[in-house]
């Protein structure tokens with residue numbers, strides 16, 4: 001029986017051509033053998049180089065595909081070399097953040113509402129104002145259809161990679177279709193040409209697919225190396241077998257030398273193949289992180305609008321995925337498909353030994369399944385608490401000043417510690433079980449080895465096997481069971497990575513940024529607010545109820561009311577930073593949810609109540625961090641907001657660097673820079689929430705001048721205020737009481753009505769000036 005089995009090992013050994021060719025020269029001198037080995041090493045080096053080239057080629061081909069196929073979003077990011085040679089046009093686009101698209105959550109409802117909006121336009125015409133020129137918005141996109149092919153497949157990522165564009169368009173040089181908004185370049189709603197440059201839609205699903213494709217392509221290459229590595233792993237058992245059954249019986253030194261040389265070559269080759277596959281996996285991990293980083297951040301930034309910002313943690317999920325790709329757990333999974341061949345090899349040595357391995361493998365599989373069942377829930381719970389703790393940590397870092405000033409460190413740490421403790425508790429439960437199952441699987445494996453050797457010895461005593469075959473079978477069995485054991489040990493990582501991937505996929509696939517919006521004419525600034533109802537999610541409290549009003553282009557409105565009346569909420573709704581529970585906000589008749597987010601953002605300005613500046617220079621802040629902003633545009637915004645003089649007083653002027661906490665600017669200065677930011681790009685509608693809350697009298701005077709200037713520019717301005725002083729700068733006033741419109745009309749009429757009802761803005765008698 002032993003003699004029958006021996007050739008089987010040789011067959012196994014001769015599967016690799018390196019082994020076989022050396023074997024065939026076994027009868028030659030050691031010098032020849034060494035020369036052969038040298039040659040083989042060179043061949044190996046060349047092979048590794050060629051494989052590197054193939055990888056590059058595959059990536060290059062995949063990246064080039066989008067350029068050839070302009071119709072589909074299924075594109076791949078460029079290789080590193082392609083990125084370096086990014087043309088200038090792309091660089092400009094990269095400078096700007098990824099394009100945002102309006103939220104589509106309520107799209108069907110909005111489309112129905114569009115009809116309502118048209119009837120709403122009739123109401124507005126009653127005011128005697130002209131109907132906006134808005135008739136032919138759909139012609140341009142069709143006319144642009146040809147241009148779409150010119151820049152397709154462009155990949156943008158913080159200067160490196162980014163969301164894949166579903167279809168790209170040539171930036172609109174002429175401005176909005178039909179020359180809407182004056183079409184005179186800059187003034188009076190002009191500047192339409194450059195201002196309405198579109199970055200084109202993005203397709204996060206395509207980014208995800210490209211990331212997956214990168215993984216798949218590289219894994220296929222890794223699999224080839226894995227097969228080669230696993231074949232070469234057989235070298236040691238074969239060596240053992242040959243020594244005990246051939247060398248020791250023939251007492252041939254030549255055979256021993258030849259065999260040793262052969263095995264040394266095989267072991268070196270195996271080590272190199274193993275290193276190469278790990279290197280490819282490492283590069284795959286980097287590739288995936290580069291492919292998906294920017295799309296995830298873009299999608300998270302958009303999704304966080306309607307949540308507490310937990311979507312940003314999806315970047316952590318990407319990190320998890322990256323770690324998994326370079327983990328030994330993945331290698332175990334890659335080795336797993338080859339394990340059955342090892343089992344067959346043991347079977348060929350002796351069916352009894354094969355049966356032992358199969359029984360052990362089945363038992364290990366059962367242990368794996370039990371392990372999965374026993375640990376999945378606890379690991380999930382641990383991750384949930386860990387996420388909560390991370391969120392809290394994030395808010396701590398943002399509020400470090402207040403935490404220190406109010407000595408809130410112990411409380412903040414306690415809250416973080418509570419979540420971490422819950423996470424650790426769940427982790428301990430899960431890890432306890434995982435360790436128990438891992439130990440069980442280790443014990444099973446060791447017992448398998450004992451059984452193999454024990455029963456093998458018995459078979460050898462009976463003359464069915466040689467000693468070398470028994471040891472070889474034991475080593476091969478170890479290789480067969482290794483992947484299963486590795487999978488059990490790394491199961492936690494598998495669970496976490498799977499969850500991380502599904503979070504990434506759902507964020508990218510459900511992102512509203514995926515949906516392209518029709519490119520509309522540059523708005524004139526007509527605002528229609530229709531029956532707004534706002535009930536915050538998870539509450540039953542009505543914050544805004546049936547708010548309805550309209551403004552014509554160039555109108556200025558002050559929203560007044562007591563604290564908590566809903567003024568800020570209304571302001572946020574006008575700029576789309578929160579969505580109404582029902583009702584519509586329309587700019588130039590189109591519901592905000594149906595505007596292209598990027599175009600809408602460029603058409604409006606917003607000064608929030610709680611002003612935050614980005615770390616960067618004043619000019620960058622005014623320019624909304626856009627690198628393609630011209631100095632003239634920045635200066636124009638500063639002049640319009642009347643902050644140029646204030647900035648000129650700063651030691652470094654426009655180049656003054658603003659830290660994350662706003663220093664060195666005072667609260668009032670920050671507010672004025674933010675005012676200029678609101679007016680940047682010559683917006684058609686601006687919402688200012690308490691713009692004078694931090695201003696001194698000079699600042700208030702500047703604000704008044706800015707509002708007058710805005711009126712001249714026909715910019716629609718909505719100012720949320722509680723101060724009477726600003727009322728002189730507006731045409732209309734809206735009084736909000738408990739989320740409903742109590743009064744709305746021309747300033748004098750509203751103020752008179754207030755006075756006649758004995759009402760006031762701040763609980764005091766009305767200022768006489770405001771009545772005139």
Ligand SMILES: Nc1ncnc2c1ncn2[C@@H]1O[C@H](COP(=O)(O)OP(=O)(O)OP(=O)(O)O)[C@@H](O)[C@H]1O
Nearest residue numbers: 536539543561562563564565566567568569570722
């Ligand atoms: N997301 C939310 N969840 C629950 N309540 C909210 C939410 N947003 C606003 N509110 C509540 O709605 C009310 C109106 O808030 P809002 O900030 O709009 O008032 P305001 O008129 O601007 O007040 P102030 O003049 O003091 O700034 C407040 O009572 C506030 O607590």
